[in-house]
Amino acid sequence: MSLIRPFAGLRPVPERANDVVAPPYDVLNSEEARERAADRPLSFLHISKAEIDLPPGTDPYDPAVYAKAAENLNKLVAEGVLRREDKPVYYVYRLTMGDHVQTGLVAVASVADYDKNRIRKHEFTRPAKEDDRVRQIEALNAQTGPVLLAYRSQDDIDALIDSATNNPPEYDLVADDGIGHTFWVLDDPATIDRLTDGFEAMEAIYIADGHHRSAAASRVAASKNGPPDAMSRYFLSVIFPHKQMKILDYNRVVKDLNGLSEMQLLEKIATAYDVNQSAEPVSPSRPGEFGMYLGGQWYRLNIHPERIPEDPVARLDVSLLADNLLEPVLDISDPRTDPRIDFVGGIRGLGELEKRVDSGEMAVAFSMFATTMEDLMAVADANEVMPPKSTWFEPKLADGLVSHVLD
Incomplete structure (x- = not known):
């Protein structure tokens, strides 16, 4: 087992990416999501906020919501809007907000390393939100919302990730909030091995945002009790060098x-x-x-x-x-x-x-x-937790660009 590994992502065909991409599930309430997805039948909000396809007032935690999310995901797969990669790869994901640019690696990260605090936390989680993410993952047999991770910047790793951006991107789009999302497939075996080995040599990486998603992934992995190398024992992540990340006040x-x-x-x-x-x-x-x-x-x-x-x-x-x-x-x-x-x-x-x-x-x-990344990592290294509402990360990762199927 390794700290991170490549995976066969489920993602939009390039000509449909702009129709699929959506804000993260937890920045919109149900009514806002309903408005944003109006006249956008392929929007990933129909999966991440599936209550919008049920009668207004439906409890977002109702079992019917998770069933509808699975139905909507399966429909996009059946229609060829989403396709599974034919082999494990890494992806490179660049976010652009005005003059700010950050470029990270999309990978799946080890639940075992999360459980033993090598993937370090800095927040408490709330049971209701954890339960929601568990039910979503189980209904879809996939993780659709990436966890935002950070690693201590290393010139060699940063350069390896950045090298993928010399190639034409799979997706290059600007969402309706003005944030740019550019996405590359990194499938060179030698580069994949160097990145896997480079992260394996790290003492720790850090959760920036997504504590409920990672905690839910740990619970799902424990319930499945698969072999150590099962894909259910890894969770969807985007990992950025800490120096590139932007925390707002x-x-x-x-x-x-x-x-x-x-x-x-x-x-x-x-x-x-x-x-x-x-x-x-x-x-x-x-x-x-x-x-x-x-x-x-x-x-x-x-x-x-x-x-x-x-x-x-x-x-x-x-x-x-x-x-x-x-x-x-x-x-x-x-x-x-x-x-x-x-x-x-x-x-x-x-x-x-x-x-x-x-x-x-x-x-x-x-x-x-604004809290700094150095502050965040110091708290996590001390095995402590931050007070509530300590960090506000921008720009936000999009939902729908790639999902992690658990088998």
Whole structure:
């Protein structure tokens, strides 16, 4: 067994790729997916969000949804829209968002290495979401949503992956959100072996996004109890060099000031932060710096250095804000469950924070410095978990470009 291996992917024929490609299943709710798939009968949303083909209001976890997903997948195969590769290969996948470009390897990764933490985690999972992914995989006998992984950048591995991009791509398309998706087949046996051996020599690789999908794959593999080299003991992954990955800020908005006036809030914050008004919206430029939007005014907050601990989790900016402001001042002890706090991905911009406060929906907003990949890997290496909503990865992987059949 090896950390990663090539596989015979199930993927669209090139002339249908643009019709099939879809956003990842977990960034749209059912109604949004229904709208996006309207007049697009080949959209992968009919598989990843199959409730859109059932009566409105259908519970996304209803057994009928998984049965419909399998029916829709089988139909695309029968119609020749999706075809299985005739031999195991790797694929190279490039994402382009404006000036940002990242190029990674599509492979299947070892469940055994996930189970023994060589494929390292940094988040807890929720049982309901795990159960959903298990039922989806079992119904389809395939993994259709890739796990986003990262490896510590190595020049030789990076170059091997990038070498595939010298050839004409299988797919080169721009999704309706403006993200470019370019996809190559890497079928040279010597290059495949070098990549497999190169990853096998790595101490660890890291889950960036997809903890529920990888946990579900582990459960399915255990239930099938196949031989060690069974394809069910590997899960669909796209693996990028960590230096190329882009994490955006994941900002916070809070509904009330916990009974404090704006002046009292500022006074309490000043015990842990240097507080200065700003004439412009504050996009933090370094760790330990935060923006705060309160009463129509932006403030720049810099935490006092002595309050930054050495622990890899406690020193994260999301932890510094929680431990020195959200909990002691605003009485938000569990951001995972407290209804008074919400989270705004940085892709929406600082204007979204102003909008939600100015509307009266929220009382105060905090802009964050984005968590770094180095932070993420340090937490995973310490076998710790990050606080909720610590990372927002962009651009997102598409669904439908390739799936992993389990037999």
